[in-house]
Amino acid sequence: MMSLPPGLDPDLLRAFVLIAEGGSVTRAAERVGRTQSAVSMQIRRLEEAVGQTLLIRTPGGMVPTPRGLWLLERARAVLALNDEILATLRAPPMTGTVRLGTPDDYALNWLPGILARFAEAHPSVELDVTCLNSGGLAERMRAGQLDLSLLTEGHQPHGMMGKQIWRGPLRWVGSPSHALHRRDPLPLALALDESGCPWRRAALSALHDAGHRARVTYNSATQTGCFTVALAGLALTVSTPTALPEGLTWMGEAEGLPPLPLMGIVLLRSPAMAGDRAAETLAMYIEEGFRQAESGRLGLSPVLVGA
Structure with missing residues (x-):
């Protein structure tokens, strides 16, 4: 029966991640409450286990090698899962x-x-x-x-701070079967103005600055509603990267449409x-x-x- 190779010790991975992020064995040792020599030994054991040099010393401190960079991202994921498992199993049931x-x-x-x-x-x-x-x-x-x-970024109530957890590009969306981008004014399906939607402001501002006339012909409280109108070939709309419904496509410079800004999403916590x-x-x-x-x-x- 073939024996399985030994796994990687999470403690070795943690020492590696701390050094790679902090650039220093000393700082890593302080974080884990061990001596510098003990942490250095952990890195040697890890490198022996994987058969690769993972960290090199430079004038600016310890930095990962190319293979070390590859490991760094995966080690973070392994440690996050390891910590989640331990925290969940050791903690009393949450209600x-x-x-x-x-x-x-x-x-x-x-x-x-x-x-x-x-x-x-x-x-x-x-x-x-x-x-x-x-x-x-x-x-x-x-x-x-x-x-x-x-x-959506820009909607936080006054005095309540949200943590931005994603940021990405806003893009034009329309039906490839209808040449709506050639209309003057451009018909648009956007969020209701009463919500003060940042996407709506961004789309109208970009068109205005580019000298395009536009008219919001359809208002919707949801993105699903905007996509529905766009699928019918009645208006263009905007979205950030997602899997578009069949029948819609991304549009932009090739259709003479101006670029749109980045938009963010925030997670808001109640005090x-x-x-x-x-x-x-x-x-x-x-x-x-x-x-x-x-x-x-x-x-x-x-x-x-x-x-």
Whole structure:
């Protein structure tokens, strides 16, 4: 019977990551509470295990080799999973209810995997999910009716700071079967103006600056509604990178349309949830889920669809 090769010790990976990030064996030793010689020995053991030189000394400190850089990204993921397993199994069962707000398109494109992993690890926590546009969610956050909410950048209630967890390009979307980009004025399907949608402002401002006349012929509270109108060949709309419905395509310079700015998505925490273990844990899952999706480790593309 063939024996399996030994696995990599997480402690060795942690020492490697700390040195690679801090550029110093001394700082890494201080972080883990060990001597410099002990940490140096851990790196030697790791390099012997993988048969590669992972770190080299430069005038600016210790830096990863090309193979070390390859390992660094994967070591971070392994350690995050290792820490999650230990924290989940050692902690007492988590209970309670977390009230999460999200635009419906974020819920569809980002959250299924994240919420499934959270529910698997913490089955006794109830999730109360509210789907509204960012303007409506901001009002509910202000009223204390939500613990956490995903919002499009620019919708944060006054005095409530959100953490940006993704940023990417806004792009034009339309039906390739209709030459709507040649219309004057351009027909657009955008979010309702009453929500103060940053996407709407960005699209209209870009067209104005480029000398294009435009008319918002359809208003929708959701991105799904805007896509529906675009599929019918009645208007152009905007979105950030996502899997477009069949019948829609990305548009831009080739169609004479001006470039659009970057847009962000933020995770907003209610001040009242401070110390709420279940809400804080879900926030951690959401942040990590977005990071992993952006890097492609879960097979997802960076998605931000909704205003």
